[in-house]
Amino acid sequence: MSANGNDYNNIVWEAGIFYGTAITRTSVSSVRNQGQNCYVRFWSGANHSGDNMDFKRVLDGASYQDPDLRNGGGLSSSPDYQKSFNDRVASHYFFNC
C-alpha cells in the first residue's frame, strides 16, 4: 500500500506490497493497520513464533499505527509491547476479524 494521509515514510505495506501480503523481510521500522475488519499481530520469528505486538484497525481510531518501532509498539495487551521491534518483523497474523 502506498504511503498517503497518515501513513509513514516506511510502512509495512509500502509501494507494491498489498495489505495482507506475506511479510518475510525484516526492514520494518513503522506499521499501520489499514484494514476494516482484522487486528494484526506481528511476530519476531517465522510462522508466528518469538515476540509479538498487536495493532487494532484504522476504524478503531487508536492503536492502529506506530511511526517508530524502536521503543516497542502496539497494544499493551501484549507483554512484549515495550520491546523494540525495529527491523524485527518476520511474520504476521490477522485476528479479531
Place this chain on the structure above:
Amino acid sequence: MKSFLHTAAVVAVILCSLAGCGKGEPRSSIPVRAEIDEKTGVIALPADQFWYTEEEDDEVASASRAAMILCKRAAGIESSDELRRMIPDEVDNRQFGLWRLSQAEKFGYVRPASPAKKEAIEEDRAFDGPSEDELAVGEKCAKTDERLIRLNMELQGGPWLREFGDAEIEAEQSDEWQKAISDWAACLAERGMTVKDGDTVPQGVDWDAVNAFEVKPGDVQIAVADVQCKRQVNFVQRQADLFAAAQAPVVEEYYDELRAQRVKIESQVAFAGEVLRAAGL
C-alpha cells in the same frame, strides 16, 4: 515472551497453584514448568494468566468494535464495518515454532481460518481506508466516548515487563536453550533439511503460499519433519520450561501488582459484556 491467548481453564489451574487454593496457603508453588497441551494448542507459562485469555480478548475487541460503530452513528457517520462480534480465533500457540503434528499433517505451516475469516481478510485487502470524516470522528470517539475509554484501557505495565524480557533473553542465551535447537537441527539434518542460524523453521517453505492459506505438499513434508524432530528431542517442553523457570521469580516478586492487573482486566471484560448486551450482540 508469552502465549497470552490461552484458555480460561488453564488460567484457573495455574492461578490456583500460584495463589494457593485454600485460605492462608503460601504461594510458594509457582510453577517452573510450562503446561503444554498439543491437543488444544495451549502453552501456558507462569506469567500468562495475568493477561487476557483468548475469550476475553475477543469479548473486549467485539465490544470496542460495537461501541465505536455506535459512537460514529451518534455523530452522523455510518461506519465502514458492520455491527457484529469479532470472529473467534482458535488457540494455536507457536511461540516455539510449529509443534502440533495434526496441524502439520493437514495444513503444513498454514494456520487454518474459517470461510468467514478468510472473507474478512479479503475485504481488508480491498479496503481503501475510511473517509477523512470517518477517520476524524473515529479518532475523536476513541478519545471521548466513555465506553471506548474503558474498553481501550492500556495496561500500565511496570518493571516486571522489562524483567520478564531480560529473564527470557537470559534463557535464550543459555546452553540448555541452544542445545535444544542444535538437537532439533541435527535431527532435521539427518533428514536432509537445513535450518539457518536464528530461524525457527527449516529452509524451503513457500511462505507466499502459506500466507495465502494454500497448503502445498512440499510444505507439509517439511512441516511434518519439523514437528517430528521437535517431538523426538522434546523441543517445545524444553524451551517452554526454560521460559517458565525464568518467569517464575519475576512472578513471585511482582505477584501483587500482576494480580492487580488481572483484576483490572476482569473488570474491563465484565464491562465489555455490558456493552455487547446493550448493543444486542
